Amino acid sequence: MKSQSNAREIALKILYQINEKGAFSNIALHKGLRNFNGKDVDRTFITELVYGTVKWKITLDWVINKYSSRKVNNIDPWIRNILRMSLYQVMFLDKVPPFAACNEAVELAKIYGSRGTSGFVNGVLRTILRNLKNIVYPDIKNPEDYLSIKYSHPTWMVKRWIKNFNLTFSEQLCKANNNIPPLTVRINTLKTTRDHAIELFEKEGLKVNKGRFLDEALNIQNIPSIAGLTSYKEGLFQPQDEASMLVSHILAPQAGQLILDVCGAPGGKSTHIAQLMRNKGKIIVRDIFKHKLKLVDMLTRRLGINIIQIQEYDARVLDEDLINKADRVLVDAPCSGTGIIRRKPDIKWTRQEKDLEALVRLQKEILKVSSHYVRKGGYLVYSTCSLEPEENEEVVKNFLESNDSFIIDDISPFIPIDLKDEIKDGFLRTFPHIHETDGFFIARLKRL
Ligand SMILES: C[S@@+](CC[C@H](N)C(=O)[O-])C[C@H]1O[C@@H](n2cnc3c(N)ncnc32)[C@H](O)[C@@H]1O
Numbered sequence: 001m002k003s004q005s006n007a008r009e010i011a012l013k014i015l016y017q018i019n020e021k022g023a024f025s026n027i028a029l030h031k032g033l034r035n036f037n038g039k040d041v042d043r044t045f046i047t048e049l050v051y052g053t054v055k056w057k058i059t060l061d062w063v064i065n066k067y068s069s070r071k072v073n074n075i076d077p078w079i080r081n082i083l084r085m086s087l088y089q090v091m092f093l094d095k096v097p098p099f100a101a102c103n104e105a106v107e108l109a110k111i112y113g114s115r116g117t118s119g120f121v122n123g124v125l126r127t128i129l130r131n132l133k134n135i136v137y138p139d140i141k142n143p144e145d146y147l148s149i150k151y152s153h154p155t156w157m158v159k160r161w162i163k164n165f166n167l168t169f170s171e172q173l174c175k176a177n178n179n180i181p182p183l184t185v186r187i188n189t190l191k192t193t194r195d196h197a198i199e200l201f202e203k204e205g206l207k208v209n210k211g212r213f214l215d216e217a218l219n220i221q222n223i224p225s226i227a228g229l230t231s232y233k234e235g236l237f238q239p240q241d242e243a244s245m246l247v248s249h250i251l252a253p254q255a256g257q258l259i260l261d262v263c264g265a266p267g268g269k270s271t272h273i274a275q276l277m278r279n280k281g282k283i284i285v286r287d288i289f290k291h292k293l294k295l296v297d298m299l300t301r302r303l304g305i306n307i308i309q310i311q312e313y314d315a316r317v318l319d320e321d322l323i324n325k326a327d328r329v330l331v332d333a334p335c336s337g338t339g340i341i342r343r344k345p346d347i348k349w350t351r352q353e354k355d356l357e358a359l360v361r362l363q364k365e366i367l368k369v370s371s372h373y374v375r376k377g378g379y380l381v382y383s384t385c386s387l388e389p390e391e392n393e394e395v396v397k398n399f400l401e402s403n404d405s406f407i408i409d410d411i412s413p414f415i416p417i418d419l420k421d422e423i424k425d426g427f428l429r430t431f432p433h434i435h436e437t438d439g440f441f442i443a444r445l446k447r448l
Pocket of ligand 1: 262263286315332
């Protein structure tokens, strides 16, 4: 019990950084756990508390506002995070007895609050507990509030999804966004085979299943910390979602070619490309951020890749030296990330609808400049992990309107048979609730 109290306090400090200081959840969690030398089960509990509380913020705040004399926004920041974290346990974690979550919240309020706050926390949580089964959420007749509060998504996001898709689709999507995604990894075929990797993982005590679409994909369970695994240190695999793996397959690089990855950090796709090229040829990986390129360097070393050349470069600026030179160009554009909310729930709170306009401008600019690097007969792949048509189809269509030297190329030869029906207007889109992958958009263009 003592170690769980400690875990809750660590989770609270991480949540404070995310919710009050604007830290990214994955980075805040990594920092918060860096010096944690407790048990694996507590590490897993902290991760669950942090991601769960961040994920369900709108729903939790809505319930707190219903039963508290003070609105969430007027409650002391430490105390509102204690309330959110405790309510998350009460509402969503079967394994935690509600009274234990309340008692622990009261203890934390004594440490992080002023006089009287522990009584306030106790009162709010016990009132909610008494009423938990009778909470009435907004009616589906008011679909935006219904989806937003029931599934904890910002109104602007659900509003555009209802408009772009439909209500049923959006509800399934929101539901899937709240599921815990599997840890999918790509086997590094430069160093091992899938069967050998499965054998090793099982020896390391992990439960492994084959991926849904691709041969090099495995889903791993019971994994408290991958960085500690020998198989990870030896570079036998890299965490990567299957939809993200599809991008490199659709690029279809050949051994010996010159590939340019203009928005390449942290290197997930470019290292996959190197793998598909059997580590033969040359890949120039660029990014505007130096610190992110360090991650590409570390990754290529761990995976044993030596055909990647890393360059700090702004993709909006034309590089005269590379015009018409590349066999393949990948534009894996910076985007809103609405397709990866399962993995990064804070996207729901950090992204604003008004960000889209600037992102679309950037995407169009990067695509236009990068197209100059494709040699005649070469290919360009444009991808995002966004679900928004403005960042996807519309960017590509806008590009093609002013570029008659490119056409949409058939991607069906490069994707698994079960996905072929999913191609619409020549583009592939994946969705968490349909494919159980991240949401991706992928287009393959041919230079004439
Ligand atoms: C979707 S991520 C790329 C992920 C990467 N392809 C992978 O698979 O690991 C987009 C990247 O674009 C970079 N970026 C943003 N603006 C850029 C620019 N103007 N020029 C080059 N890179 C940029 C970001 O730093 C980010 O690393």
